[in-house]
Amino acid sequence: MTAPFWEKSYPAGVTWAQNFQAKPIWTILDDAVARFAPNPCLDFMGKGYSYAAVSDLVDRAAKGFQQLGVGPGVHVGLFLPNTPHYVICFFAILKAGGRVVNYSPLDAERELRYKIEDSQTDIMVTLDLKALYPNIGKMLGTTRLKKVVVCRLPDVLPFPKNLLFPLAKGKEIAQVPKDDKHIRFTDLVANDGRYTPHPVKDPAEEVAILQYTGGTTGQPKGAMLTHGNITATVHMYGAWTEKNDALQLEDGKERVLMVLPMFHIYGLSAVLLRMLTIGAQFFLHPRFELKAVIEDLHKKKISIFPGVPTMYAAIVNMATLKDYDLSALKFCASGGAPLPVEVQDKFEQVTGHKMIEGWGMTETSPAGTQTIYGGKRKRGSCGLPLPGIMIEIVDVDDPLKLKGVNETGEICITGPNVMKGYWNKPEATAEAFAGGRFHTGDVGYLDEEGYVFIVDRKKDMILSGGFNVYPRNIEEAIYEHPSVEECTVIGIPDQYRGQSAKAFIKLKPDAKPFTFDELKTFLKDKLGKHEMPAAMDIRDALPKTLIGKLSKKELVEEEKQKAAS
Ligand code: ATP
Numbered sequence: 001m002t003a004p005f006w007e008k009s010y011p012a013g014v015t016w017a018q019n020f021q022a023k024p025i026w027t028i029l030d031d032a033v034a035r036f037a038p039n040p041c042l043d044f045m046g047k048g049y050s051y052a053a054v055s056d057l058v059d060r061a062a063k064g065f066q067q068l069g070v071g072p073g074v075h076v077g078l079f080l081p082n083t084p085h086y087v088i089c090f091f092a093i094l095k096a097g098g099r100v101v102n103y104s105p106l107d108a109e110r111e112l113r114y115k116i117e118d119s120q121t122d123i124m125v126t127l128d129l130k131a132l133y134p135n136i137g138k139m140l141g142t143t144r145l146k147k148v149v150v151c152r153l154p155d156v157l158p159f160p161k162n163l164l165f166p167l168a169k170g171k172e173i174a175q176v177p178k179d180d181k182h183i184r185f186t187d188l189v190a191n192d193g194r195y196t197p198h199p200v201k202d203p204a205e206e207v208a209i210l211q212y213t214g215g216t217t218g219q220p221k222g223a224m225l226t227h228g229n230i231t232a233t234v235h236m237y238g239a240w241t242e243k244n245d246a247l248q249l250e251d252g253k254e255r256v257l258m259v260l261p262m263f264h265i266y267g268l269s270a271v272l273l274r275m276l277t278i279g280a281q282f283f284l285h286p287r288f289e290l291k292a293v294i295e296d297l298h299k300k301k302i303s304i305f306p307g308v309p310t311m312y313a314a315i316v317n318m319a320t321l322k323d324y325d326l327s328a329l330k331f332c333a334s335g336g337a338p339l340p341v342e343v344q345d346k347f348e349q350v351t352g353h354k355m356i357e358g359w360g361m362t363e364t365s366p367a368g369t370q371t372i373y374g375g376k377r378k379r380g381s382c383g384l385p386l387p388g389i390m391i392e393i394v395d396v397d398d399p400l401k402l403k404g405v406n407e408t409g410e411i412c413i414t415g416p417n418v419m420k421g422y423w424n425k426p427e428a429t430a431e432a433f434a435g436g437r438f439h440t441g442d443v444g445y446l447d448e449e450g451y452v453f454i455v456d457r458k459k460d461m462i463l464s465g466g467f468n469v470y471p472r473n474i475e476e477a478i479y480e481h482p483s484v485e486e487c488t489v490i491g492i493p494d495q496y497r498g499q500s501a502k503a504f505i506k507l508k509p510d511a512k513p514f515t516f517d518e519l520k521t522f523l524k525d526k527l528g529k530h531e532m533p534a535a536m537d538i539r540d541a542l543p544k545t546l547i548g549k550l551s552k553k554e555l556v557e558e559e560k561q562k563a564a565s
């Protein structure tokens with residue numbers, strides 16, 4: 001395949017490359033250990049681990065997992081927030097030859113039950129906190145789950161047992177039975193670390209991770225990500241930033257604030273795995289607490305801070321932001337959801353730091369597009385396809401019909417980063433890969449230089465009076481209102497137009513509320529008539545997915561119930 005037309009828009013030095021060398025995922029850690037062994041790798045609430053220390057624990061955990069029967073075909077779940085256990089167990093399971101199934105530790109019982117059965121998870125790793133362990137304990141004997149590896153915070157902390165840990169609730173320790181179904185993390189790693197290496201015959205084909213999609217539009221699906229998918233993605237992000245002189249990332253010197261969950265593909269491959277290749281130090285935060293994050297950005301002189309738009313929106317609206325010194329920051333990246341232009345502008349204004357934006361998804365591990373740090377920026381665009389990714393636009397109603405430059409349609413991706421398929425869902429897989437391209441479910445277009453513009457999700461489109469209305473356009477306009485901190489728009493039933501738009505809004509702290517009429521006046525010159533919301537609801541909080549994306553499905557459900565009653 002020849003290089004696509006947008007190659008000439010790449011940052012200097014970056015070229016389109018298609019043939020990546022697929023490798024086992026753990027080579028990322030092993031290569032980093034070979035280069036940075038004594039350097040600090042993880043920092044968890046003041047306790048540090050060098051690269052060598054992490055590697056030693058990984059090997060011992062790998063042997064421990066093999067002693068539990070982990071090997072080819074065995075699925076091990078990680079039900080963990082960002083603690084060192086996550087990093088250690090992630091690599092250890094893979095080295096032992098098993099597959100990792102990532103769970104969100106906030107998954108409710110029903111979701112958890114579904115994912116355990118669907119993914120065929122036999123062993124789960126979790127923490128002994130009341131907020132986490134009991135959910136897993138319930139699954140023993142009631143699902144196929146057979147064993148639980150129980151981690152404790154004192155395993156990885158210098159503090160006494162009952163330390164105050166910044167998980168909102170459930171800091172308390174849960175009662176964990178002492179029987180052969182429960183294995184302590186400390187016992188798992190109590191060995192000489194001589195595990196039997198697992199030979200990966202074809203890294204491009206061997207599935208390493210089952211990664212569930214965010215569940216923003218429906219039931220989460222397990223994306224089968226291979227060793228090759230992940231290493232290709234890490235290579236793509238690396239190629240993009242390492243060749244960019246404006247960025248000047250330094251090997252062994254960068255300090256990453258890791259508040260994005262590692263159980264999500266963005267935190268896992270775009271941040272953890274990518275930044276391991278440059279020997280970065282990771283400051284782990286188990287959840288987003290604004291003050292704790294800002295304090296660490298300041299005190300730990302963080303240079304790399306990847307986040308999602310809601311995090312940046314909270315930061316720019318923080319009244320005491322100017323009391324903190326954020327001058328060490330080099331690289332802020334937003335992804336996972338649309339970054340409102342207003343939030344990006346304000347972040348750059350108040351901190352003096354440029355921000356880049358990426359678009360991607362679970363199924364693409366998650367590489368998609370990226371803007372250029374310090375380079376050309378087009379308002380509303382999420383950048384160029386990363387090197388090695390082919391983006392094509394097809395007709396929304398006909399997946400085989402290709403669209404031209406500047407024509408809107410469904411965005412499709414082809415590349416070595418694209419998943420093998422959905423686990424146990426042959427129909428969904430066939431639909432997603434119609435015509436051989438992966439259909440992202442996002443609607444957008446490519447301009448003449450290859451810049452990608454996301455219009456919205458296909459599923460979120462509102463059909464109003466015969467017009468296709470994209471909520472994102474309305475959201476962007478509402479974000480321009482000085483009192484608005486967060487906003488999400490959905491379609492509600494409309495007797496005359498079929499559907500119309502309803503806006504849900506969270507105001508900035510201490511902002512003056514406004515009436516619906518005032519909002520409409522504000523939007524009058526920004527939106528077409530067919531886009532004008534038919535209703536508004538101001539709330540103290542808006543529903544979010546577990547990674548912090550604004551979520552529409554709860555609101556859609558609420559409106560459906562209302563309409564039915
Ligand atoms: P599900 O597929 O289960 O409904 P999900 O799509 O939210 O959930 P993810 O794979 O975590 O699960 O999210 C990927 C999606 O997030 C993309 O398809 C896109 O809609 C949205 N997204 C990610 N980054 C951006 C961005 N920079 N701009 C706009 N949308 C984005």
Ligand code: MG
Pocket residue numbers: 213214361441
């Ligand atoms: Mg999706």
